[in-house]
Amino acid sequence: MDQDDFILMPIKALQRRILGNTDVGTIYISLQSGANSQQIQTEVTELMRQRRRIRAGEEDDFELDDMAQIASTVASTTGTLTAFLGAIAAISLLVGGIGIMNIMLVSVTERTREIGIRLAIGALGREVLLQFLIEAIILSLFGGIIGIVLGLGLAAFVAPVLGVPFVFNLNIVVIAFLFSGIVGVVFGFFPARRAALMDPIDALRYE
Structure with missing residues (x-):
């Protein structure tokens, strides 16, 4: 996503003047270097369930994504595509x-x-x-x-x-x-x- 397309403004002003509600669609959390991401995910999940009053046994009504896992998935997909293109190039060179x-x-x-x-x-x-x-x-x-x-x-x-x-x-x-x-x-x-x-x-x- 192009970073030039972002507008940063106070959340209260956004909710009052533009959205007309207090909904929050996305929350980004940054971790310190060396932090245990799995433990932090667990703690954030527990905090979100408390704040959203989700009872035990009920499913979460929110999603928590780890950018490290997404980056790993993208890297894996890129590696597969690279291997595929490499195979095509090898066949072309052989021919x-x-x-x-x-x-x-x-x-x-x-x-x-x-x-x-x-x-x-x-x-x-x-x-x-x-x-x-x-x-x-x-x-x-x-x-x-x-x-x-x-x-x-x-x-x-x-x-x-x-x-x-x-x-x-x-x-x-x-x-x-x-x-x-x-x-x-x-x-x-x-x-x-x-x-x-x-x-x-x-x-x-x-x-």
Whole structure:
């Protein structure tokens, strides 16, 4: 709730000039640091029952909420949503990584003769490995840049609609960019290794 929407005024003036009654809808109680909230809840409940003349065995006609419990519930819900979104992100990364690996495998197959020529004239296997690994990383980073731009653009568009502030966090952007490069390394290694282990003679005969 926006704190700027609150008006603070004496309760007697509010009851007399605006409400026209002596009802109190909500009471906030602040606790000192280290206080036992459970004990205070019990004492407040007993006091409210006395003041409202509730007999033994009758149900309370008021509610007592502990903000610590509410905060714990919100934190638990937020954690569940975070785990859910993390699972979606992991699946997306896996699908994207498999796509990169397939693209690189097709590229290696189409360039088999080129790889054979390079190996035949003295190129080392690690050099071929590094070449295709760099290509996979560049491809992944390019996709990461597109994703970051789309994500920031969508967030900037949706934030005003939802009434929440748009916050640009450079650290998160850098982490996302680096993570996209890691995906390229992980899923691009197998195609690059396949290219590096090719036999030059078999590669030159490939049509």
